[in-house]
Amino acid sequence: MAITNLPTLKQLRHLLALAEYGHFGRAAEASHVTQSTLSASIKELEQVLGAQLVDRTKRRVTVTPLGQTVVAKARVLLQEAEDLVETARANQAPLSGPLQLGVIPTIGPFLLPRVLPLLRRRHPDLKLYLTEDLTERLLEQLHAGKLDLALIALPYDMPGLEQAAVGEDPFSVALPEKHELAKLDRIDPDSLERGPLLLLRDGHCLREHALAACRLSNRGPGGGHVDAFQATSLYTLVQMVENGLGLTLLPKLALDAGILKGTHLVTRPIAGKSQARELALVWRRGSARREEFELMAGLLRQTLTGTKVEKAERP
Template sequence: MTQLPTLKQLRYLVALAEHHHFGRAAEACFVTQSTLSAGIQELETLLGTVLVDRGKRTIIFTPVGEAVLHRARKLLSDAEELVEEAAAGRQPMSGRLRMGVIPTVGPFLLPRILPALRETYPSLKLYLTEDRTERLVEQLKDGTLDILLLALPYDAGDVESAVLGEDRFYFACPANHPLAQQNLIPAEALKDESLLLLEEGHCLRDHALAACQLESARNAQGFRATSLHTLVQMVDNGLGVTLLPKLALDGKLLDGTRLVARPMDDAEAKREIGLIWRRGTARRAEFQLLADFLKAQMAALST
């Protein structure tokens, strides 16, 4: 019978990749540095190849080591999912759930729905990671995260998704701007404006441009906004106008500014908020239960 690596050996390898230091990786695994180092050496002996080049100052994974690391993450994720599936079978929505959220959704939605989630499912241990969509999707694929709370549409590959609700775009400008006097803003009116949006790489930028049928947004004297709060401050300082999701407005994003927000005169000027998870996951029923709960919470917030 072929001798197989142990989960402990694989966990040591993944920890080393995450911390890039034998001592810190050992601390993360609650073992001594010599124990972790010996475990990785045993893994290399078992596989008959070097996985890690050990320099004086750097730790570099060999090409084979990178391939093994990728599979190790997947195997550990599957093992954890096996345990969590058994726990969910005993009690749905319990145990650990690693959720990724994007910064244009998480800070504005989660504080309003997490109290109800904790009250309804007190055994659920929710761990949150905030990052851009692209990086979150990579973590979902390699098993680092279990589920993502995103703005849709987004091409995440072979995943399942559940739409929780829609999030309309509003035009935001200083109170003395000519368009501030209109109740509804047509998309055509934005073509001659200095429209400021988040920098390239944020899905909110793409969603806003697509929803309002615009090809591009103008840069303001070289400034680049990396968050909605920075974007609002730029507009509040007279650098231009912007498009903001209602979710952020309901989260008091404009408090303390001189800006006003007006709805767009287009029913399609919106994005969708949804959950995505790996297709074929054993926790599909649990994730669908979570989606139904969050959908009901978002509907209650909009009434």
């Protein structure tokens, strides 16, 4: 029986990097190899497959139509190879070895400093690598196998992913202490049009969650714009409100972390039923490390709510 010469996983990784960056130099840098090494790897892959996968010019690199097909299949093969490794690791101590965690910027700075000491104490062999980005890009990286799991806020459309609840994160109105609404014990959502209401820039899921919490659209109840300015972080929002530009909605997670410390702002709950976003840990469906991820969700839940989580024993 003839033995087929097969491409290596390293060659496939280099092809994926080249397809992503469209440039040998940048792809080599991302792959932590020299440009000549990556170029030679691509040529070897083309020789193994007996086909041209990329068109090379002085200014750019273009993946051929056949190359695009190979890229898609290579992505699946690499994911299955990683799943094989995860299956073998499942018999090791839970939450040990490298783990790539993505987290959105409206959660990471406020929850992770509280949970990381607990993780280090209970799982000293865990090597946790963090990536902070918007939800959409985190989920893209999760599906591409660049992340193992992600800590995000719901609701969010997540086909092909599993999730474990971490807990609720209620919203409150943050406003200057001398604002007329500060006299109220609770603020009705319809009153927020007196703002203006300042929110994060489009693309941040917290913007949509905050609007939904107050049953608002991108235009206020009276037809006016919800916000005349848009910020890129909760810290910027706080400074804008501090400077008298309007009101904002902040999650309890950020308030508990002291985001209003040093300001003259106060908070008031929103009238009506509890208005909150849901925090969740998500991962690819069918992952061999599901039990580990659920354990981590439990640790996050413990940190957020104070619920006791039993320590997992070594197998």
